[in-house]
Amino acid sequence: MPFTHHNGPKPTPAQCYNKLNAAGDALYVIGGKWRLRIIIALAEGHKRFNEIQRAIHGISARVLSNELKELEINGFLIRKVYTDFPVSIEYELTPYSDTLSPVIESLISWGEMHRQTIMHSEKPEAIATPVLEEIL
Secondary structure (H helix, E strand, O other): OOOOOOOOOOOOHHHHHHHHHHHHHHHHHHOOOOHHHHHHHHOOOOEEHHHHHHHOOOOOHHHHHHHHHHHHHOOOEEEEEEOOOOOEEEEEEOHHHHHHHHHHHHHHHHHHHHHHHHHOOOOHHHHHHHHHHHHO
């Protein structure tokens, strides 16, 4: 069943509620500015903290630390501590993180399409001016 009624029957309130809850759960786990970027950065293999931070432009150490903890709690990555001298810590994705592949691929595809749409469409100011003139 599609999430809108544009191509079929209108969903019931219970169906809408269930879909809102499911979307909320998903956004809670992978939402925000950084989590999917961290997962994508780790897709090529295990990395140390500083390597992840260098791979993701603009993320602070504090934010990265918090996001890594959340991703670990939700089962998307594991933190491996090597007690050699010096101690080193690496992060790597779990098999469970592979379940996000269709989501990430869809988001990337949609993002590319949206960028092209925005870049090749009229600017909002150009559309708004004639409309405002008609109102006035």
